[in-house]
Amino acid sequence: MRSNSIKLLRIWQLALLVAFLAFWHVATSPTLLPPLYFDDPNKAAFFFGEPLKIFERTWDWFASGTIYSHLWVTLLETLLAFVIGTGLGLAVGLWLALAPTASALLDPYIKALNSMPRVILAPIFAVWFGLDIASKVALGVTLVFFIVFFNVYQGVREVSFTVLANARILGASDRQLLRHVYVPSAMSWVFASLHNSVGLAFVGAVVGEYLGSSRGVGYLILQAEGTFDINAVFAGILVLTVFALLLDWAVTLAERRLLVWQPRGGGETEKI
Amino acid sequence: MAAAAPALALEQVTVTFVSPDGGRYTAVRDVTLRVQPGEFVSVVGPTGCGKSTLLNVAVGLLQPSAGRVEMLGAPLCGLNPKAGYLFQTEALMPWRTARANVAAGLEFRGVEAAQAQKQADEWLQRVGLRGFGGRYPHQLSGGMRKRVALAQTLILDPQIILMDEPFSALDIQTRQLMENQLLELWSANRKSVVFITHDLEEAISLSDRVVVLSAGPESHPMGEFAIDLPRPRDVAEIRLTPRFVQLHTQIWHAMKEEVLKSYAQQLH
Numbered sequence: 060m061r062s063n064s065i066k067l068l069r070i071w072q073l074a075l076l077v078a079f080l081a082f083w084h085v086a087t088s089p090t091l092l093p094p095l096y097f098d099d100p101n102k103a104a105f106f107f108g109e110p111l112k113i114f115e116r117t118w119d120w121f122a123s124g125t126i127y128s129h130l131w132v133t134l135l136e137t138l139l140a141f142v143i144g145t146g147l148g149l150a151v152g153l154w155l156a157l158a159p160t161a162s163a164l165l166d167p168y169i170k171a172l173n174s175m176p177r178v179i180l181a182p183i184f185a186v187w188f189g190l191d192i193a194s195k196v197a198l199g200v201t202l203v204f205f206i207v208f209f210n211v212y213q214g215v216r217e218v219s220f221t222v223l224a225n226a227r228i229l230g231a232s233d234r235q236l237l238r239h240v241y242v243p244s245a246m247s248w249v250f251a252s253l254h255n256s257v258g259l260a261f262v263g264a265v266v267g268e269y270l271g272s273s274r275g276v277g278y279l280i281l282q283a284e285g286t287f288d289i290n291a292v293f294a295g296i297l298v299l300t301v302f303a304l305l306l307d308w309a310v311t312l313a314e315r316r317l318l319v320w321q322p323r324g325g326g327e328t329e330k331i
Numbered sequence: 332m333a334a335a336a337p338a339l340a341l342e343q344v345t346v347t348f349v350s351p352d353g354g355r356y357t358a359v360r361d362v363t364l365r366v367q368p369g370e371f372v373s374v375v376g377p378t379g380c381g382k383s384t385l386l387n388v389a390v391g392l393l394q395p396s397a398g399r400v401e402m403l404g405a406p407l408c409g410l411n412p413k414a415g416y417l418f419q420t421e422a423l424m425p426w427r428t429a430r431a432n433v434a435a436g437l438e439f440r441g442v443e444a445a446q447a448q449k450q451a452d453e454w455l456q457r458v459g460l461r462g463f464g465g466r467y468p469h470q471l472s473g474g475m476r477k478r479v480a481l482a483q484t485l486i487l488d489p490q491i492i493l494m495d496e497p498f499s500a501l502d503i504q505t506r507q508l509m510e511n512q513l514l515e516l517w518s519a520n521r522k523s524v525v526f527i528t529h530d531l532e533e534a535i536s537l538s539d540r541v542v543v544l545s546a547g548p549e550s551h552p553m554g555e556f557a558i559d560l561p562r563p564r565d566v567a568e569i570r571l572t573p574r575f576v577q578l579h580t581q582i583w584h585a586m587k588e589e590v591l592k593s594y595a596q597q598l599h
Contacts, residue, residue: 224392225422227410229436229487239435243426320426322469
């Protein structure tokens with residue numbers, strides 16, 4: 060019964076996608092419909108692309124292998140930005156949460172840095188780190204850092220007083236408290252923001268590439284735009300979307316493994 | 332030789348809290364409480380009378396504003412390493428399994444992991460949780476979590492066990508089971524216990540001695556009653572004996588006025 064309704068849901072979801080693609084195809088094809096809005100039958104395809112050609116272009120990229128080096132660069136940038144940003148956010152978050160004076164001193168600057176539209180730093184990073192992957196990683200790190208930082212900060216301050224006192228009475232030294240109480244508590248908040256931070260690492264990589272680079276999926280899109288090749292632009296977007304979904308799925312799997320100790324909503328029952 | 336030093340002695344302890352806006356609140360004033368080795372003492376009193384404050388002083392989480400704390404004759408400075416503490420609220424680390432929670436204290440003290448796990452399993456069995464070692468706290472019931480907390484405290488073999496209304500959140504049946512289990516574990520290896528509760532029946536059925544605190548603020552002990560009920564006891568059955576009823580009536584008369592006073596204060 061339940062698996063049936065899920066199956067039905069999937070069918071409807073697929074049908075929605077097919078309907079959307081069919082509408083797109085019919086509306087942009089120069090021959091199927093008389094031009095409704097544009098004076099030239101080719102103009103709709105020029106502005107909106109044609110789904111079949113987009114799939115064809117995507118297929119070409121993978122079949123000829125030209126996409127792999129670009130995709131590899133983008134994913135490498137994402138991964139580095141994510142790892143470095145999370146590491147820094149964790150370290151600084153723990154430090155400031157446990158050092159109230161430093162935290163009070165730096166508070167306005169952290170707020171300022173966080174409210175600044177940080178994507179605008181991309182040109183500066185390009186000047187500092189060149190057009191290779193380092194400048195994209197730097198942009199991703201600034202995006203990821205603050206998410207992780209605020210979550211760790213919150214996580215440390217929300218450690219239950221009782222759990223902390225209990226660990227101290229059980230004999231935990233300051234270092235052991237950090238390792239066995241503060242870090243696990245902070246990590247649960249970091250994992251809660253994992254979807255966000257992985258997504259933003261990806262955004263940092265692509266936006267960085269788009270603003271100036273010689274490799275990466277963002278670069279492919281920029282090039283296609285330069286030659287008004289709208290189908291290639293959409294093909295690039297399609298590839299990015301699929302990989303963003305894959306990343307998100309990987310995060311969900313990681314989360315399930317790492318947060319077994321957290322109660323899930325609705326409770327768990329065991330089949331006997 | 333003088334008589335053996337008490338396991339725990341609070342001498343003329345006063346605790347005054349200062350709030351950030353300069354307000355002062357004296358929770359307890361001039362409290363003297365001595366607990367002999369192997370003695371089970373309950374402290375009862377109306378809500379808000381500073382019972383938990385006394386325990387926090389005894390374990391070293393709070394520094395008294397005036398007075399001394401002595402552990403086996405030696406003055407206490409910092410956290411009390413010989414005391415175990417059972418909290419009223421959840422104190423287990425939710426990211427650790429039951430086994431890892433019980434083993435935590437040993438690990439913190441440098442016991443090798445495998446050895447600590449083995450002892451933890453033994454203790455889990457002793458509190459009736461064999462086979463639950465791999466569960467996380469959220470997968471256990473309230474009573475089971477209390478058992479884990481009890482094992483977590485007792486595995487370190489503390490000289491004195493401080494309990495802050497540990498069973499108050501449990502339903503009555505689970506609570507009586509836990510009380511009997513506590514008495515059983517305690518009598519197997521008599522350490523001192525200070526048991527804080529607002530429940531007079533619980534206090535009488537468990538203890539050797541009941542200390543009644545006056546209503547806060549500035550609460551202080553206002554009566555001490557030796558409980559001469561025979562051991563071993565069953566906490567459910569002992570409540571029906573005439574001597575229990577007699578003791579209960581006696582202590583309740585001493586407490587009643589303070590309870591009413593505390594109640595009246597809460598209304599204002």
